[in-house]
Amino acid sequence: MTARDDQIRQLVSELEAHVAEVEARVAALKALLADGEPPAENNP
Amino acid sequence: MSSETLRAWRESRGWDVPRMARELRKAARDADQDVAAHHGLVKMIPQWEQGHRAPRERYRLLYLKIFHDAAGDPSHGLAAGTGLAVRIAEARARAARLPGPGQISALAAAALARPRAAMTPAQIRALAADAISHLHAAAANLAELSALLGDGDGEPGEGTP
Numbered sequence: 001m002t003a004r005d006d007q008i009r010q011l012v013s014e015l016e017a018h019v020a021e022v023e024a025r026v027a028a029l030k031a032l033l034a035d036g037e038p039p040a041e042n043n044p
Numbered sequence: 045m046s047s048e049t050l051r052a053w054r055e056s057r058g059w060d061v062p063r064m065a066r067e068l069r070k071a072a073r074d075a076d077q078d079v080a081a082h083h084g085l086v087k088m089i090p091q092w093e094q095g096h097r098a099p100r101e102r103y104r105l106l107y108l109k110i111f112h113d114a115a116g117d118p119s120h121g122l123a124a125g126t127g128l129a130v131r132i133a134e135a136r137a138r139a140a141r142l143p144g145p146g147q148i149s150a151l152a153a154a155a156l157a158r159p160r161a162a163m164t165p166a167q168i169r170a171l172a173a174d175a176i177s178h179l180h181a182a183a184a185n186l187a188e189l190s191a192l193l194g195d196g197d198g199e200p201g202e203g204t205p
Contacts, residue, residue, distance in 0.1 A: 004192065008128065011189045012135050018182035019138045025175035026143060032155040032163060 047095035048130075053111045054093070055133035057193060061089045071106045079106070132189065139186060145176045 054064045065085035072079040079102070080088065091097040099107070111129070143151070152172035156165050163171070 008192055011185050012131055015135045015182055015185040018178045021178040022142050022175050025171050028171055029151040029155050
């Protein structure tokens with residue numbers, strides 16, 4: 001595995017983490033709109 | 045190579061089908077080979093990717109030339125490369141589905157307007173601000189990834205800050 005591969009994997013990991021954070025917070029906001037209660041696990 | 049692999053390879057670069065067709069023709073030109081015309085490839089590529097038809101050997105070799113040679117490392121295993129390509133494609137697809145900063149702000153504004161919201165206004169604002177902050181970070185990751193991979197499509201669909 002090359003350094004470039006490592007760099008790409010690291011970037012993809014970071015991207016996946018940030019996307020998951022956005023998804024969780026958007027889900028929490030949508031839950032607030034849906035029934036006034038955010039899901040506990042999505043409420044950072 | 046499976047039909048899924050062909051699609052994952054293409055999507056890992058952020059290429060649409062016409063761009064894939066151009067890349068195949070370019071690789072063929074470089075190798076002094078004849079291939080189908082652009083419009084023919086644009087029809088064939090989806091059929092290959094959906095498993096309706098299998099690409100002939102010359103096209104399989106062109107795919108390998110484009111995606112394997114680009115790895116820049118003779119020891120770069122195809123299986124490992126394919127796994128990473130799929131992972132990149134999936135991460136990009138998830139990023140493309142994210143709402144943009146404006147949509148997140150609108151969601152927060154709507155939540156703030158609800159009288160029975162379970163969170164305080166400050167919490168709701170913080171939630172939206174965090175989401176937008178992570179969105180910017182994701183966009184930066186995508187741009188860096190695109191630069192590393194040598195393609196030009198690194199922006200999330202609506203989430204580009």
